[in-house]
Amino acid sequence: MTGLADVTRGRILFGGDYSPEQWPEEVWAEDVRLMKAAGVNSVTMGVFSWSRLEPRPGAREFGWLDRLMDLMDDHGIGVVLATPTSSPPPWLGRLHPETLPRDEDGRIEWWGGRQHFSHASAAYRRYAAAITEDLAARYAGHPALTMWHINNEYCTYDYGDEAAVRFRQWLRRRHGTLDALNSAWGTAFWSQGYGDWEEILPPRHAHYLKNPGQVLDFRRFTSDMLLECYTAERDIVRRHTPHLPVTTNFMPLWSGQDAWRWAREEDVVSVDLYPDPRDPLGAQHGALVQDMTRSQARGPWMLMEQAAGAVNWRGVNHPKRRGLNRLWSFQAVARGADAVCCFQWRQSRQGAEKFHSGMVPHAGEEGRTYQEVKQLGAELALVGTQVTGSHTPSDIAILHDWDSWWAGAHQGRLSTRVDYAQVLTVWHRALWQAHLATDFAHPEHDLGAYKLVVVPQLYALTDAAVDNLLAHVRDGGTLVCGFLTGVADQDDRVRPGGMDERLRELLGIRTLHEWWPLDEDESAGTDAFGGTLWSEEIEAAEGASIEARYQRGELDGLPAVLRRGRAWYLSTLPEPHALRVLLARIAAGAGVRRVVDGLPDGVEAVRRGDLLFVLNHGREPVTVALPGRHHDLLTGSAVENKLTLGRYGVAVLRS
Amino acid sequence: MTGLADVTRGRILFGGDYSPEQWPEEVWAEDVRLMKAAGVNSVTMGVFSWSRLEPRPGAREFGWLDRLMDLMDDHGIGVVLATPTSSPPPWLGRLHPETLPRDEDGRIEWWGGRQHFSHASAAYRRYAAAITEDLAARYAGHPALTMWHINNEYCTYDYGDEAAVRFRQWLRRRHGTLDALNSAWGTAFWSQGYGDWEEILPPRHAHYLKNPGQVLDFRRFTSDMLLECYTAERDIVRRHTPHLPVTTNFMPLWSGQDAWRWAREEDVVSVDLYPDPRDPLGAQHGALVQDMTRSQARGPWMLMEQAAGAVNWRGVNHPKRRGLNRLWSFQAVARGADAVCCFQWRQSRQGAEKFHSGMVPHAGEEGRTYQEVKQLGAELALVGTQVTGSHTPSDIAILHDWDSWWAGAHQGRLSTRVDYAQVLTVWHRALWQAHLATDFAHPEHDLGAYKLVVVPQLYALTDAAVDNLLAHVRDGGTLVCGFLTGVADQDDRVRPGGMDERLRELLGIRTLHEWWPLDEDESAGTDAFGGTLWSEEIEAAEGASIEARYQRGELDGLPAVLRRGRAWYLSTLPEPHALRVLLARIAAGAGVRRVVDGLPDGVEAVRRGDLLFVLNHGREPVTVALPGRHHDLLTGSAVENKLTLGRYGVAVLRS
C-alpha cells in the first residue's frame, strides 16, 4: 500500500498541470526558473500528450518527455505522470470510428475537442492500454516520477451499439435473469417486457418518458464502465511501479461517477475545484467539496486542479480578487488537502483554454497572478511539515449517495425544482454557517463515530441503509432527515406507503397522504418559519412530537417538522436562516460543539490536527475573540485572546 | 348502431384504467374489494398489455387476462377492453426497425417509452391487426366486456421514408395531379416546383422557412394516417362484436388530430382531461374541453381519464385539494359526461408514471385520495339514473377547426404571440365567466340551432364555410368574429384583399390596409377598452357602425370593433373583462339568456336535461339566489330561493 504521504513527505505539494508540448524548449528553462522561484515542487505532465507520444498508430515519441522528466529531476520537482487517454489522437477516430461516443439522439462526438472516446470501445481500450503500458515501462524507474494520474475528469457516456452490447453484459451480471431485470425495471407497465437480452438498448431518445429503471441502471453502468477504464490503466502502471500511488481527478459533486466506489480503487483521492470567484458563497461550495473529498479519501487528499485566476467556461468569467487564491488554498489545506495544484502552470496562447488562467498569466512574471502564486508557495512551504498527514475531525456526517441522486432525477418526478445537489448544498451551507464541522458518508457506512447524522435527501434507500439509520438512532445517535427520503428502494420501486415503513415509524409518520411540491411563487407557512420547495400532507403517529406546524392553506395544522425522540423529519425546506437555527439546535442537542464559539459571519474556523485555521472570507478586516495564547505559523507571531484578520486574511494557529 | 347508452344503462360509469399486470395476483383480490367499496363499475384494461399478451412475435398469452375478465365479471364490473397497440413490445422495434418513427431532424424514437410506432409502417399495422384480431376473437363473447378502446392517445408522427411513400399516396388522392399540388402549395415561389411525385418528402428540417402548404398537408396526412390506424382496428373488433361500442381517447384541445373527423368514426367520444389543480382557471379549461367533447359527441360522452390527484408531467405537480376531484367530476357530468374515469386505478410503484396519482394512492386505503374516491363513487351512483343520456343545451356555437389552426400556425406568420388555442381559450373564458352556455361547431356545420355564432379566430375558411357564416346572418343569426379570420382559403392561399371579400362586406370592412401585431409591451388603446395582441389598420365600409375606435398612435380613429347589422368584427383582442362585457352584450342582443342570473364570480351553473348543476369553484362558502323550490339530489333536501354551497360545493337540483 502506498499513499499521498509517500509523496508529500512533510511538504504540501504545490504546482500544477504542465503542458510544455505547447511551448518551444527555450520556454522550458524559463518555466523551471519561475517554478523554483514560486516554490513549485510538483507538476502533472502528460494529461493531453497522446498525439505527441503516439503521432501515428503504434509510433512512440518519448524523447521530448525524457528531456522534461530529466529537467524536472535536475531541479528537484516531482512529476505526477498522467496516462494521456482522455484525448485520443485524431487518427484513432479515423481508424476506428466506433471509438467515438454517440449521445442519446445518435449524434456522434467527433474529435477536435477532448474526451471523444467511448468507454465501451474495445479498440479504444486496446490502444489506451498499449500507450499506458509503454509509458509506465519507460518511466517506472525515473527518479522524478512520484505518482500516476490516470486519464482526466472521466465524464463520457455512450448510447451507441458497442455500448449496448456492454450494457447487456453489465445487466446480466447485475440481474442474472431477464425476469429479474423485467421486475427491477417494472416493465409490466407500458408494455416494455423484454423477451431477449438482445432487445435491450441504452435509454435512447424516446417519444415520451423513458423507463426510470433503465435510466438508473444506465447511469450505474456508465460509472462502472468508466471505472473499468480507470482500473485497467491503474493495474498496468501498478505492475510497473507498485511503490507509487495512483489517482484520477474527480470533478466536484459530479453526477456521473459514484465517487464512493471510485475512491476505493485509488491510492490518492484527488479533485478539481473551481468555485466561481464572483459567488459570495463560493467558499461554502469549496468547503462542501473539500469535506466530501476528504471523506472519500478517509484522510488527506489532493487538490489536483484549481484556477489561479479566471476559468473560461462560465458565461462571464471573473478572475480571482487579490488574496482570494491564497485564502481558498488555505481553506483546502485546513480541510485536509496535502496538495494544492492549479490547472495550469503557464497560460496557453492557443487552443480552447487560452483564456483559462495559469499560474504564469499572459502578463508573465510581472503579472499580479504570478506574484500571488509566489507568495502562496512560500507560505505553504512554511506550514507544510506541521499539517501534512493530520486529520480534520467532525461529529456530524452528512449522508450522500449517487444511486439515490440518479434514481431521484428521473423525468417523471413531481417537481423539476427539486435538485439533489442544490438540496445537499443548502443543508451543508446551513451547517457551515453554523460553524459545525461536517464529514460526508455513504448511507451504508459505519456511522458509529458520529453524534449526528444528517440526511438532506436520500430518495432511494436500500434495506441495509434503512437498517443503518435505525441502528444509529437505536445506538444513541441523533438523526435528521429531509423530505423525499426513503421513498424508493434500490430499483427505484416506491416503498409501500410512499416511504419506507420502518423509517416512517422511526420518524413518527403515521400516513403520508400526498406530496405538495411548491412552485417558485409558493411557500408553505408554518408557526416557526417559512417553508420552501416542498411540503407534505402527513399525519403524525402517536408519540411523535410536532416541532413545527403548517399554518393556513391545505396543510393547516399538519406537521412541518416532526420528531420522535432523537429522530427528526423535515417535510419542507426551511428558509436558510431557519434551517441553520434548527440544525444548530439539533446538533447542540446531540452534543456536537461548534469549532469555535462566537465567530462573526464570514469567518470560518477549521481544526486540522492540533492546528486551528481561521479564514476571513470577507473583504473587510475582522477581529475574532480567541481566548488563550496562540502561535500563528504564517506570521510567526503570537496571538492573545483576539485575532485580527485583514481582507481575505488567514491565520494558522497552534495553541 | 350502438353507443354509450348501451353501456351506462342508467348508471354513470365510474372507474378507471386498470393495469393489473403490474401487480401480483394477490393484489387483484384487494383491488376488487376496494373497487366495490368505491362504487367502481367499469375498468379499462389492456391499454399497455401488448408485450404481456404477445411476449414473442406471434405468441399469445391470454391466461392472465382470462382470469381478470372473469374476476371482473364475478364482481359485476364492466370491462372496457383496449387494443394494446399504442406501445409495441421491444421485439417489434428490433425485428422491424422501420416501425420506429423519425422526427423532422431524422432522430429515431426508440422503444423504452411508449408510442414508438410509425402510423405509416406496414409491419406495425400488420402486427397490430393480428393482436387485435385475436383479442377480439377471444373476448367477443365475454360477459364482462362492455366496450372497445382502440390504442391510446394517438399522437405520433413520422418523417421517415415509409411515411414519405404514404404521404405521396395521400397527396395523390387529395390533389390528383402534380399541377394541382404545385398550385395548392404555391411552389412557384422559391423554386419548389415538383416534376415527379417521388420528389416529394415530409417537411423535414430545412435551411429556412418551410413551405406552408406542405406543412399543412402533412398535418392533415398525419391526422388521417392515425385515423386509418384507428379505423383498421375498429373494423376488426366491430366484426366480432357489432353490438359493442368503440372509442379511442382524445387528448384535450390537441393539435394533432382533427377530432371532428375522428368523432364521426367513433361510437363513443371519449377524452382525457387534466386541468392543472394549481391553475385558478383550471375549471374553465375543463369546461372548454367538456363543451368541445360534448359537441363532438353530439350528446353524452366519456371522461376516459382524469387524475384523482397529481399528474407527473408538469414542472411542478400539485395534488388536488380536498373536494376538487369531486367538483370537477360533477362539472364533467353537468356538461354531458356519462362516464367519469381516472388514470389509473392503483398508483404504480414502478415505471415512468409512478408519481402520477391513482384512485388508490401509495398511502393505500387510508389515504385521503381513496377516501374521496369512495365518496364520489357513492354520489355518482345517487344521480346516475337521473342524468345519463340527457342533453346540455346551448344557444351559442363557438367555431373551431383544425385545418384553420394548422394553417395559421405556419412559421412565417406575423406574430408568434398569436396562439390559436390561447385565443380560443380566452374567448370561451369570457363566455363562461358571463354564465353563457356554449357548444362548439365546425365552420361547415349546420348552425341553424344557434342564435349566436362566435368565431374567435378562423384564419383559413373554405368557400363553404364562408357561405355558412353568410347564411347564418342572413337567416337572422348573430355573428361575431375575431381578427385573423377568413384570411386564407383551404390551401392557405391568402384571399385577395387579405380577407375574404364576402366576409369583409358582411362585417363592414372596406379595406384592410395592414395588420399591426402587438408585442408583449404594447397595447392598443380604444375609446372603450384596451386592446391586446393584435390591431389592424382598416377602413370601415359605408353603412358599418364603428362600435369602438382606436385612440392615439398610428391607428387613431380607425375601427377596433366594427358592426354591420348582426355581424360584428373585433380587430383587436379586448382585455378579458372588456371582452366578457362585449360578448355578453352581443349575446343579449341576440336573445341568448344566461344559465342563471345573478351568479357570483366563481360559481358555475349548468343545465343538463331538467337538472341544474350549481358548482362553487371557490374555496370560500357562497350563497346563491335561486328563486323557487328545488330538490338537491345529493343531499336529498329541499332548496328554497337560495342555495348555500361550501368550499368546492356541488348541488344537483331538480326544480
Next chain:
Amino acid sequence: MTGLADVTRGRILFGGDYSPEQWPEEVWAEDVRLMKAAGVNSVTMGVFSWSRLEPRPGAREFGWLDRLMDLMDDHGIGVVLATPTSSPPPWLGRLHPETLPRDEDGRIEWWGGRQHFSHASAAYRRYAAAITEDLAARYAGHPALTMWHINNEYCTYDYGDEAAVRFRQWLRRRHGTLDALNSAWGTAFWSQGYGDWEEILPPRHAHYLKNPGQVLDFRRFTSDMLLECYTAERDIVRRHTPHLPVTTNFMPLWSGQDAWRWAREEDVVSVDLYPDPRDPLGAQHGALVQDMTRSQARGPWMLMEQAAGAVNWRGVNHPKRRGLNRLWSFQAVARGADAVCCFQWRQSRQGAEKFHSGMVPHAGEEGRTYQEVKQLGAELALVGTQVTGSHTPSDIAILHDWDSWWAGAHQGRLSTRVDYAQVLTVWHRALWQAHLATDFAHPEHDLGAYKLVVVPQLYALTDAAVDNLLAHVRDGGTLVCGFLTGVADQDDRVRPGGMDERLRELLGIRTLHEWWPLDEDESAGTDAFGGTLWSEEIEAAEGASIEARYQRGELDGLPAVLRRGRAWYLSTLPEPHALRVLLARIAAGAGVRRVVDGLPDGVEAVRRGDLLFVLNHGREPVTVALPGRHHDLLTGSAVENKLTLGRYGVAVLRS
C-alpha cells in the same frame, strides 16, 4: 470595367424583386400598369426561378421569361436578371443527395425551403454553371437586361463529407504543411496533432470546446467557398455580357461572409436592409449598414432589398408607419444608394413569405403601402439626376474586420456577453448621435484620408494591421481603441502580454494584469462615467495620461481611459451618453467637424456631393437652424436659416 453608373444614367433605380411566376399572366399587365404609375424603372427577376426554368434535369423553359423580358422592355423597365442558383429544384436533391448541406450535428438540410445547397458540392456547381450559362447566352443581347444578380443572400455552410474534402484542400493552400497547420491551430494542446491531412474534419459536434483555430479557418473557408460559387457564375455571365455589371446581395452585418473580400469581386455592391420598424434606433442600424456598404463599394451602391412594410421573420412583425419607408429610403440615398429596391413587388398570396410585405400589398392599389410607394417613386425621380454618382464624405473611419469577429467569437472566451456586432453598433451609434459622419475600413486599408480612426474592438490584428495603426498615429492621425483589441494574431494566438506589445506601447499600457468582464448586474464606476460590459486591471506606462480612473472595487485608481498623445484606449465600455461625449471630444480634438452644428436629437443631416439631406426621425415636427439660403429639391421651395420638418420629414437641400 462597368459599374452602377452605367445602369443608373442619372436616375435612381427604383423597383424591386419581381416573381411573376407566382401569378397568372393577366396579372403581369396589371403589374406593369402599377409599376409605371409608381415610377418603377428596375425589377429583379429570376431569383427563385430555377425549377421553372429547368423543371427536369437538363430541360429549359425560357418562354415565359422571354415574354416578361419583352414586356419590361416594352415599358422601359430595366431588368436585373438573377441566376436562380440559391434555391435548387427538388429534383437536384433527389438526384444528388450530396448537394444537401449537413449541419455540425450531421442533420441534413432538405429541400422544401430554400438555400439547401452545399457550396462544396461538385454536382451543385455543375448544374448551377449550366443553367447560368444558358441563361446568360439567351438574354445577353436582350435590351431590357441591365445588370446581373448572382444567387441570393449567400449564407449556407456544410459540415459534410464533400465539404471535408474541400476544407482539406483549402487548408493545404493556406498552411502548406501539416506542421504549419498544427502550429496555427495550436494542436499541441489537448492532443489534437494531425499526422495526415485525411484526419482533418470540419468542426463537427464535439464533447467539449472545439479547437478555435479550426473553427476560425472553417469560417474563412466557408466564406471563400461561397465566394468561389459567386465568382464561378460571375465569370460565366461576364463572358456573355462584359459590358454589364454583376452583383450579389449582402445581408447587413452578416457574420458569414468577409464582405471586404467579396466587394472586390463585384461591379456593384448591393445589400438587403431590414431595420425593425418598431425599433426606435432602427434608423441608426440603417445608417451603419449604409455606411458600411458604401465603404465596401467605395462609392454609390445599391439597396437591393428593403421592405415596403412588414417582414415576416421576426417574432412580432410591425408594418412601417406612414412616411417611414420614404424616410428610410432617402436616408439610404443620402448615404450613397443609387438604387432603392424592395423585396418584393407584389405581396405573395402563397408560400413562406406571404406575410412579408410587397410594394403592392394584399390590399392592392388602394392600400396605403402602394400609395406611399407611388409618392416615393415620384420623389426619387425628382432628385435622381442631382445625386447619382456623387460621394458622401467622412473624416472618420471605423475599423471592422470579419477575421477578428470570427476569432473573437470562440466558445472559450471570457464573456459571452461581449458581442462583436453589438459593440460595433454601440460605437457607431455614439458617433451617429454626435452627428459625425463615418466610413468603415478594414484594418489594413490605407487610412491616410481619415483624421480619426476608431476601433470599437478588433480582438485579432495581423502584424500589418498593427503597423497600419501605428503609422496612422505617427502620421498625425488620431486613434481610439476599445478593449479586447490586439489580443490575438491572425491565427487567434494570444499575443505575449495579452495584447500586442507595440499597441500597448502606443496606447500607454505597461501591464495588462487581468481582464474583468462584467456581468449583467455589474458596472464599473469611474470618476467620469459608468463602465459596462468589461473592465481591466491595467497599469499605465510612463508618459501615459489617465483620462478616467476606476473608482472603488478591485480596480480602484486604475485607468479606465488611457491616452498617449493622439492614441486613446478605453478599457471599459462607457454608458451610451458618456461614450458619445467622449468620442465627440476626441473627434473635435482630431479636427473633425459635425455635419451640421446644433441639430436636435432625432434629426440627422448627411452631405452627399453638394447636397444636404436633413431627416427627421421623430414623429413630432421639428425646426432646425440652417444658416443661409437653401433650395429644397423635394418641395421646390427655398429654405432660409431655418427648416421645419414634419413627422418623418425629409429635405434635400442645395445651398
